Amino acid sequence: MCGILAVLLASQNNVASEIAEGLQLLQHRGQDACGVVTCGPKGRFYQCKGNGMVRDLLDAKNLSQLIGGMGVGHARYPTAGSSAQSEAQPFYVNSPYGLVFAHNGNLINTDHLRYYLDHYAHRHINTSSDSELLLNLLADALQKTGKFRIDEDDIFRAIREVMQMTSGGYACTAMIAGYGIFGFRDPNGIRPMGWAKRKSETVPGGFDYMMASESVVCDALGYSDWTDIKPGEAIIVTQDGVKTMQCTPARTFAPDVFEYVYFARPDSVVDGISVYRARMAMGDALAATAKAQLDKAGIKVDVVIPVPDTSRVAALQLAQNLNIPYREGFVKNRYVGRTFIMPGQELRRKNVRRKLNAMALEFAGKNVMIVDDSIVRGTTSKEIIVMAREAGAKKVIMASCAPPIRYPCVYGIDMPSRHELVAHDRTEDEIAEYIGADHIIFQSLDDLVSSCQRLNPSIERFECSVFNGEYVTGGVDEAYLSHIEGLRNDNAKRKAGQQGAGPALVNINGANASNVVLASQPLGDVTGGGEVAGGGDISQVVGLSNENAGEAKESPSIVVGLDNQR
Ligand SMILES: O=P(O)(O)OC[C@H]1O[C@H](OP(=O)(O)OP(=O)(O)O)[C@H](O)[C@@H]1O
Ligand SMILES: NC(=O)CC[C@H](N)C(=O)O
Ligand SMILES: [Mg+2]
Numbered sequence: 363m364c365g366i367l368a369v370l371l372a373s374q375n376n377v378a379s380e381i382a383e384g385l386q387l388l389q390h391r392g393q394d395a396c397g398v399v400t401c402g403p404k405g406r407f408y409q410c411k412g413n414g415m416v417r418d419l420l421d422a423k424n425l426s427q428l429i430g431g432m433g434v435g436h437a438r439y440p441t442a443g444s445s446a447q448s449e450a451q452p453f454y455v456n457s458p459y460g461l462v463f464a465h466n467g468n469l470i471n472t473d474h475l476r477y478y479l480d481h482y483a484h485r486h487i488n489t490s491s492d493s494e495l496l497l498n499l500l501a502d503a504l505q506k507t508g509k510f511r512i513d514e515d516d517i518f519r520a521i522r523e524v525m526q527m528t529s530g531g532y533a534c535t536a537m538i539a540g541y542g543i544f545g546f547r548d549p550n551g552i553r554p555m556g557w558a559k560r561k562s563e564t565v566p567g568g569f570d571y572m573m574a575s576e577s578v579v580c581d582a583l584g585y586s587d588w589t590d591i592k593p594g595e596a597i598i599v600t601q602d603g604v605k606t607m608q609c610t611p612a613r614t615f616a617p618d619v620f621e622y623v624y625f626a627r628p629d630s631v632v633d634g635i636s637v638y639r640a641r642m643a644m645g646d647a648l649a650a651t652a653k654a655q656l657d658k659a660g661i662k663v664d665v666v667i668p669v670p671d672t673s674r675v676a677a678l679q680l681a682q683n684l685n686i687p688y689r690e691g692f693v694k695n696r697y698v699g700r701t702f703i704m705p706g707q708e709l710r711r712k713n714v715r716r717k718l719n720a721m722a723l724e725f726a727g728k729n730v731m732i733v734d735d736s737i738v739r740g741t742t743s744k745e746i747i748v749m750a751r752e753a754g755a756k757k758v759i760m761a762s763c764a765p766p767i768r769y770p771c772v773y774g775i776d777m778p779s780r781h782e783l784v785a786h787d788r789t790e791d792e793i794a795e796y797i798g799a800d801h802i803i804f805q806s807l808d809d810l811v812s813s814c815q816r817l818n819p820s821i822e823r824f825e826c827s828v829f830n831g832e833y834v835t836g837g838v839d840e841a842y843l844s845h846i847e848g849l850r851n852d853n854a855k856r857k858a859g860q861q862g863a864g865p866a867l868v869n870i871n872g873a874n875a876s877n878v879v880l881a882s883q884p885l886g887d888v889t890g891g892g893e894v895a896g897g898g899d900i901s902q903v904v905g906l907s908n909e910n911a912g913e914a915k916e917s918p919s920i921v922v923g924l925d926n927q928r
Contacts, residue, residue, distance in 0.1 A: 363625045364466040365391035365437035365575045368535035368543040372568030374431030381435040382420040384579045392439035393699045395450035399462045400433035405540030411450040436464035439703045441776045443490035453497045458505045460539030465493035467553040467774040469530035521596045522609040531773030542600030545573040549613045551593030554632045558585035571599040576630035616834040619824040623764045634818040643813035644763040645679025664728040667691035676763045677733035691724035714745040726754035736764040740784030743797040760799040765807045769831040778850040
């Protein structure tokens with residue numbers, strides 16, 4: 363569930379630090395890698411990306427080298443391929459026109475796309491990232507125009523072709539050298555994205571434009587008029603203004619309900635629904651279920667305790683509804699990020715302990731109801747229930763604002779393996795036993811959906827496949843689920859990560875201008891932005907990165923290259 367962002371400034375002043383600030387606001391969507399690519403006045407791209415958090419990688423020194431008034435940013439949480447530095451985004455291809463691309467989501471027909479790109483488009487794919495496929499499909503579709511210079515219609519047509527070929531969840535931002543930025547959203551609108559504008563401070567009558575995964579970026583950076591991009595819609599922003607186009611007929615609009623449960627920031631409004639209000643409604647609904655179940659079981663709860671951070675909003679609401687004291691019994695270390703999106707079970711487990719500390723005073727001798735937004739692998743609940751008992755809790759009742767998660771996510775949340783899901787093949791009692799709770803209470807799916815839907819009744823369906831196994835795009839069958847399970851279980855990911863981390867691959871991946879090339883040295887003057895460069899960029903970058911293999915492993919990449927479109 364990555365964070366994506368693109369900004370174009372009327373002033374054409376350097377935009378990199380604003381993009382980095384925006385990425386900080388989207389950090390909760392991806393902690394593994396991040397990157398920014400800007401486009402300078404001569405149409406050259408300047409790039410800094412690699413593994414790490416935004417504040418560490420995109421520091422003032424690196425940002426100062428990224429020149430230009432438009433750019434694209436990405437914060438990555440891998441859901442395909444590996445965590446290797448080479449798969450950090452934005453991705454870049456030189457041909458045609460110089461394209462930069464950032465993707466949130468996950469494609470489900472990657473085998474087919476890979477075959478097409480190899481056999482028909484003859485495009486070299488150098489990583490196992492689905493986003494690289496998407497970028498190359500787009501490049502192929504643009505290439506087919508055969509034009510020296512393209513216009514909006516060509517771009518919209520190319521996006522339509524991409525939408526017709528791909529299946530899955532995707533929201534994307536992109537940039538063409540010397541031309542502008544653009545974005546699009548999958549025909550079911552599974553992944554979120556919107557755009558906004560701001561009066562330029564320096565250009566009279568001019569506007570700055572941004573597009574991003576969540577509206578929090580718009581608010582915090584002083585933009586207004588946030589507009590959600592519709593399913594199947596695309597937007598192009600140039601210095602001449604904004605154009606939007608419904609590229610393909612919208613299918614069933616089905617935003618992912620998990621954005622409201624966990625992923626999005628509470629201060630964002632996603633597809634017209636305040637995430638904060640949705641979580642409040644989840645707390646209200648869960649309170650009614652909890653009351654019925656507690657009365658039936660004859661359990662009296664003394665205190666409601668949230669699992670920080672995400673469940674706080676709902677837990678407070680639940681406590682108020684039940685008229686039970688709400689206490690922050692777990693204190694969160696603010697310097698530890700989200701644990702669910704960390705790679706590897708051992709790391710996630712250790713980090714729950716590092717992140718949360720139980721205050722004995724709030725637990726000792728009490729029947730506590732611990733509220734979380736969701737229970738996925740059970741990593742968090744298992745650990746915190748041990749902590750609650752160590753702190754002296756008498757009875758521990760676990761309550762989840764989401765229903766049991768029994769099916770893998772294939773659209774951009776990294777839970778591809780059924781066997782890693784605590785609720786898979788377990789009854790509610792068995793889940794309680796596994797995590798060590800005396801009693802467990804789950805929200806019903808109907809209540810979860812209506813908590814969101816009543817805030818925007820025009821949305822008729824939400825993508826709820828992790829709860830009910832109904833995949834909105836179709837094309838997800840047992841064979842597919844077994845296939846991705848084999849590819850992306852924790853063990854497989856560990857192996858892929860190890861392979862992807864080696865210097866040989868990193869150097870080769872430099873060919874996609876992906877990473878670890880020299881800082882601040884031009885790759886060479888490649889003129890003729892509209893010409894097809896074929897494989898020329900590859901040897902160029904491999905040469906450079908071979909020479910610098912030592913630094914390559916450590917440093918983020920800063921690439922300067924390619925001529926302008928105009
Ligand atoms: O059952 P699990 O596999 O442990 O996953 C669920 C937990 O992970 C998330 O917390 P996380 O620490 O990622 O983020 P938060 O601080 O925003 O709550 C989520 O809020 C649950 O607490
Ligand atoms: N979480 C995401 O949106 C991931 C995007 C893409 N599938 C990747 O793995 O890089
Ligand atoms: Mg949590």
